[in-house]
Amino acid sequence: MFLLAVLVNVTNISYLCTHKSNIEIMDNEVLRALRERRSVRKFKQEQITDEQLQAVLEAGTYAPTGMGYQDPWIVAVQNADIIAQLVRMNAEIMGIKGNPYYDAPTIVLVFASRPEKWANSIYDGTLVLGNMMNAAHAVGLGSCWIHREREMFDTEEGRQLMRQFGLPEGLMGIGSIALGYPAKEPLPAKARKENYYRVVK
Numbered sequence: 001m002f003l004l005a006v007l008v009n010v011t012n013i014s015y016l017c018t019h020k021s022n023i024e025i026m027d028n029e030v031l032r033a034l035r036e037r038r039s040v041r042k043f044k045q046e047q048i049t050d051e052q053l054q055a056v057l058e059a060g061t062y063a064p065t066g067m068g069y070q071d072p073w074i075v076a077v078q079n080a081d082i083i084a085q086l087v088r089m090n091a092e093i094m095g096i097k098g099n100p101y102y103d104a105p106t107i108v109l110v111f112a113s114r115p116e117k118w119a120n121s122i123y124d125g126t127l128v129l130g131n132m133m134n135a136a137h138a139v140g141l142g143s144c145w146i147h148r149e150r151e152m153f154d155t156e157e158g159r160q161l162m163r164q165f166g167l168p169e170g171l172m173g174i175g176s177i178a179l180g181y182p183a184k185e186p187l188p189a190k191a192r193k194e195n196y197y198r199v200v201k
């Protein structure tokens, strides 16, 4: 009887250990960052460090791209005059008077070829933005995808800015992120919709 009890216990322990290590594998830092990243819409005015910016931009460059072609281009803007120009251009398209970038001290713009030239361009650019938002969270920053970059850079003023950034001709705006230290804890994620994924075996 005693021996049986010991065996049951040992079996339980080994089951628990396997179970625990599985949980650990499924809950590593990367997965936690992916789950916990939220859009931040209120930023401190203090600028982020160059090291943090570098980490975010580098994560963007490691996003997968169609055929490994690395089609997108990333431009991080911290210049006050250019930020003011981007705010005005975006707000005009949105038809608002406020700041569509929520006063973030850094704006990161992603450009890519026009889809007529490179069919993967929007997918590529979107993954770059996704990588950067997740990396931002991982290094303690807040970020939010800010849209309307396509329209902004489809104007003469936008094309002029792209030249000023030293980009090749013929690109389009994919999207941008507002980046900075969060000034407010974002709300927890909404519950994921039912049947969001299914497994077909």
Ligand SMILES: Cc1cc2nc3c(=O)[nH]c(=O)nc-3n(C[C@H](O)[C@H](O)[C@H](O)COP(=O)(O)O)c2cc1C
Binding pocket: 037, 038, 039, 040, 041, 144, 145, 146, 147, 148, 189
């Ligand atoms: C393609 C795209 C465009 C978005 N555009 C904006 C935007 O212009 N302004 C904004 O505040 N948030 C924008 N967002 C952020 C979403 O509103 C946000 O990701 C969504 O509400 C889910 O919240 P979460 O990021 O905290 O999970 C955009 C997100 C995506 C993916």
